[in-house]
Amino acid sequence: xxxxxxxxxxxxxxxxxxxxxxxxxxxxxxxxxxxxxxxxxxxxxxxxxxxxxxxxxxxxxxxxxxxxxxxxxxxxxxxxxxxxxxxxxxxxxxxxxxxxxxxxxxxxxxxxxxxxxxxxxxxxxxxxxxxxxxxxxxxxxxxxxxxxxxxxxxxxxxxxxx
Amino acid sequence: xxxxxxxxxxxxxxxxxxxxxxxxxxxxxxxxxxxxxxxxxxxxxxxxxxxxxxxxxxxxxxxxxxxxxxxxxxxxxxxxxxxxxxxxxxxxxxxxxxxxxxxxxxxxxxxxxxxxxxxxxxxxxxxxxxxxxxxxxxxxxxxxxxxxxxxxxxxxxxxxxxxxxxxxxxxxxxxxxxxxxxxxxxxxxxxxxxxxxxxxxxxxxxxxxxxxxxxxxxxxxxxxxxxxxxxxxxxxxxxxxxxxxxxxxxxxxxxxxxxxxxxxxxxxxxxxxxxxxxxxxxxxxxxxxxxxxxxxxxxxxxxxxxxxxxxxxxxxxxxxxxxxxxxxxxxxxxxxxxxxxxxxxxxxxxxxxxxxxxxxxxxxxxxxxxxxxxxxxxxxxxxxxxxxxxxxxxxxxxxxxxxxxxxxxxxxxxxxxxxxxxxxxxxxxxxxxxxxxxxxxxxxxxxxxxxxxxxxxxxxxxxxxxxxxxxxxxxxxxxxxxxxxxxxxxxxxxxxxxxxxxxxxxxxxxxxxxxxxxxxxxxxxxxxxxxxxxxxxxxxxxxxxxxxxxxxxxxxxxxxxxxxxxxxxxxxxxxxxxxxxxxxxxxxxxxxxxxxxxxxxxxx
Ligand SMILES: Cc1cc2nc3c(=O)[nH]c(=O)nc-3n(C[C@H](O)[C@H](O)[C@H](O)COP(=O)(O)O)c2cc1C
Ligand code: SF4
Ligand code: SF4
Ligand code: SF4
Ligand code: FES
Ligand code: FES
Numbered sequence: 001x002x003x004x005x006x007x008x009x010x011x012x013x014x015x016x017x018x019x020x021x022x023x024x025x026x027x028x029x030x031x032x033x034x035x036x037x038x039x040x041x042x043x044x045x046x047x048x049x050x051x052x053x054x055x056x057x058x059x060x061x062x063x064x065x066x067x068x069x070x071x072x073x074x075x076x077x078x079x080x081x082x083x084x085x086x087x088x089x090x091x092x093x094x095x096x097x098x099x100x101x102x103x104x105x106x107x108x109x110x111x112x113x114x115x116x117x118x119x120x121x122x123x124x125x126x127x128x129x130x131x132x133x134x135x136x137x138x139x140x141x142x143x144x145x146x147x148x149x150x151x152x153x154x155x156x157x158x159x160x161x162x
Numbered sequence: 163x164x165x166x167x168x169x170x171x172x173x174x175x176x177x178x179x180x181x182x183x184x185x186x187x188x189x190x191x192x193x194x195x196x197x198x199x200x201x202x203x204x205x206x207x208x209x210x211x212x213x214x215x216x217x218x219x220x221x222x223x224x225x226x227x228x229x230x231x232x233x234x235x236x237x238x239x240x241x242x243x244x245x246x247x248x249x250x251x252x253x254x255x256x257x258x259x260x261x262x263x264x265x266x267x268x269x270x271x272x273x274x275x276x277x278x279x280x281x282x283x284x285x286x287x288x289x290x291x292x293x294x295x296x297x298x299x300x301x302x303x304x305x306x307x308x309x310x311x312x313x314x315x316x317x318x319x320x321x322x323x324x325x326x327x328x329x330x331x332x333x334x335x336x337x338x339x340x341x342x343x344x345x346x347x348x349x350x351x352x353x354x355x356x357x358x359x360x361x362x363x364x365x366x367x368x369x370x371x372x373x374x375x376x377x378x379x380x381x382x383x384x385x386x387x388x389x390x391x392x393x394x395x396x397x398x399x400x401x402x403x404x405x406x407x408x409x410x411x412x413x414x415x416x417x418x419x420x421x422x423x424x425x426x427x428x429x430x431x432x433x434x435x436x437x438x439x440x441x442x443x444x445x446x447x448x449x450x451x452x453x454x455x456x457x458x459x460x461x462x463x464x465x466x467x468x469x470x471x472x473x474x475x476x477x478x479x480x481x482x483x484x485x486x487x488x489x490x491x492x493x494x495x496x497x498x499x500x501x502x503x504x505x506x507x508x509x510x511x512x513x514x515x516x517x518x519x520x521x522x523x524x525x526x527x528x529x530x531x532x533x534x535x536x537x538x539x540x541x542x543x544x545x546x547x548x549x550x551x552x553x554x555x556x557x558x559x560x561x562x563x564x565x566x567x568x569x570x571x572x573x574x575x576x577x578x579x580x581x582x583x584x585x586x587x588x589x590x591x592x593x594x595x596x597x598x599x600x601x602x603x604x605x606x607x608x609x610x611x612x613x614x615x616x617x618x619x620x621x622x623x624x625x626x627x628x629x630x631x632x633x634x635x636x637x638x639x640x641x642x643x644x645x646x647x648x649x650x651x652x653x654x655x656x657x658x659x660x661x662x663x664x665x666x667x668x669x670x671x672x673x674x675x676x677x678x679x680x681x682x683x684x685x686x687x688x689x690x691x692x693x694x695x696x697x698x699x700x701x702x703x704x705x706x707x708x709x710x711x712x713x714x715x716x717x718x719x720x721x722x723x724x725x726x727x728x729x730x731x732x733x734x735x736x737x738x739x740x741x742x743x744x745x746x747x748x749x750x751x752x753x754x755x756x757x758x759x760x761x762x763x764x765x766x
Pocket of ligand 4: 711724727728729730731732733743747748749750751752753754755
């Protein structure tokens with residue numbers, strides 16, 4: 001029951017997003033971005049409905065989903081850790097942070113922990129290079145991080161109840 | 163709504179920097195606290211308002227708060243400081259020393275940021291309004307002379323005269339290529355097809371640069387005005403601003419700006435009573451570096467995968483939906499209203515023979531004053547890094563400055579007196595690119611830097627052509643091998659020959675310029691490659707497999723800082739006695755070497 005009502009709600013959400021744009025090919029990217037924001041990934045059904053709406057072959061929509069960095073075809077974790085790996089952050093040791101996350105959580109960029117708690121992503125310059133290296137955990141920005149700070153941040157989010 | 167002027171002596175304006183850097187440091191809370199403190203407070207001699215502005219360029223010192231017209235700048239302001247600012251400065255008129263700008267080198271305090279070396283040597287054209295206005299208020303832009311250039315163009319100039327003016331100004335595209343903007347407009351106007359389009363390229367894919375973001379966030383109307391002037395000049399009916407989706411604030415401020423411009427009659431039908439009808443739409447990019455390339459960007463706007471096409475025919479003839487299209491970079495657009503207002507002569511009086519005007523750089527990395535700077539073309543790298551930038555952090559040694567983004571190059575110390583413009587940078591084996599300046603010190607490994615860029619480009623290659631797709635991954639394999647200590651001497655020749663092939667055979671500029679980071683580091687820093695290969699040593703202490711740190715007992719005074727910072731408990735030692743590193747525990751994170759104030763931690 002619960003599963004079905006969740007499915008219905010998802011379907012409704014997809015319809016609402018897709019229908020908020022005119023049925024033209026050029027709005028494909030915008031629709032997909034809104035879907036990604038809503039679901040944190042692109043459910044298959046969403047891609048199908050997008051393709052029908054903009055009158056494009058599903059393969060075209062699918063290749064856009066894999067081409068653009070912003071999209072994910074698998075669900076992301078509850079906590080999304082984004083380590084900035086723009087140049088300024090990189091030369092100030094962002095790779096040390098990525099290693100550290102791998103050591104504590106066992107995930108590499110693009111991966112999610114098996115319990116669905118944490119995802120790790122790398123992003124390019126966040127526009128806060130003066131604060132390098134920068135970490136964003138669920139939209140909160142952490143400046144000038146060190147391995148020690150990173151451990152505290154992870155602990156903090158591990159402690160947070162759902 | 164209360165209208166108030168930006169610089170009215172009868173009123174006091176408190177400008178809180180709410181650019182991305184300052185917001186990350188908590189300026190949002192400062193602004194809210196200030197608004198609360200000012201509300202209903204009648205203890206001030208003059209009316210006092212707070213305004214949230216875009217990035218002031220000195221994010222290192224943020225959050226910044228400026229008090230005008232008193233011209234006081236406070237740095238590192240937190241919400242807790244607001245009541246003190248209100249009591250001491252706004253009411254009693256006293257300066258709060260601990261919040262004043264302090265020069266990191268001379269330790270001197272400054273009342274206003276305008277007097278600091280960081281600002282004095284800058285010349286703001288494209289960034290002229292940012293930090294001074296609330297980007298969400300069209301009124302602020304108008305008070306600083308906004309949309310006067312548009313009025314002038316439409317009411318007193320023919321489209322041909324506008325194009326001539328831009329041509330005479332010598333404006334060259336700020337997005338990387340440096341193509342003369344006026345020529346592009348002229349070519350588009352000369353076609354016989356309608357409709358025509360203008361596009362603003364706000365993709366900013368360079369992974370260490372944020373000047374376009376800062377302009378879009380902090381002064382969106384200047385970009386709109388540039389686009390509308392071009393639309394008038396070339397007879398375009400529709401404009402698109404392609405901006406990265408992650409740039410939330412830019413999208414928000416642009417959306418407001420477009421609405422306001424429509425309300426004021428600068429967009430829509432019969433603009434300012436003329437026959438020009440023109441509107442602008444925002445397209446949010448999907449985050450792919452290659453989409454910054456103009457033909458890929460056009461594909462992306464059309465709702466396709468962002469792959470470039472062969473540019474036998476330029477977009478000025480056959481661009482968006484196969485129609486004549488002018489595409490320029492954000493910063494290029496921001497210069498256009500200035501050229502029309504001040505005249506091409508005045509604009510061209512700044513800069514060098516071949517590159518007119520100013521350039522905005524995002525000055526980042528191991529430099530003291532990290533931030534956005536705008537300087538006349540022809541300013542030397544030394545002036546930018548050592549005078550404006552205040553030199554290298556932590557008193558370390560300068561090694562190189564990387565310009566031009568992922569496909570740029572690394573410039574060594576011996577070329578620091580190079581006057582920076584489009585042509586000199588190309589001659590030095592690098593390029594202007596969009597304006598990233600990444601300063602590197604002796605703790606930056608040049609082989610690893612090359613690997614970083616190549617890795618980035620390998621991930622961004624759209625895969626359409628083989629030399630780029632396969633060639634870049636091959637470069638990456640070799641560089642990774644060298645960084646891991648498995649490199650061979652022959653690898654250097656292989657890197658070079660592979661690079662030459664890619665340069666010649668790749669379809670678009672992404673591929674053709676991808677070998678630049680490799681070639682320029684090989685040219686200037688070959689020693690470092692050789693150290694990795696022959697001696698299995700990374701002199702900068704970055705490549706983990708090749709790095710061992712040790713503490714020089716002669717230099718260590720046992721302050722214990724490294725011990726406390728070490729995340730692996732690898733440092734041992736008693737207070738005031740030389741410390742030691744236990745290599746079996748060390749994870750080569752570099753915290754110890756980064757934090758020792760006595761240069762006692764060394765790379766073996
Ligand atoms: C791989 C690649 C990435 C590019 N990225 C950008 C970019 O992020 N922003 C930009 O304005 N131009 C970028 N360009 C340059 C554009 O193709 C184009 O030349 C520019 O937008 C034209 O505007 P301008 O003449 O005002 O510089 C890129 C070019 C290439 C080959
Ligand atoms: S050079 Fe690279 S990015 Fe450009 S078209 Fe070829 S594969 Fe794509
Ligand atoms: S920080 Fe430097 S001086 Fe202090 S204990 Fe460590 S090595 Fe010695
Ligand atoms: S490099 Fe990192 S782990 Fe190794 S001793 Fe220094 S601080 Fe500790
Ligand atoms: S490179 Fe990380 S914020 Fe700019
Ligand atoms: S964001 Fe405030 S100075 Fe850059």
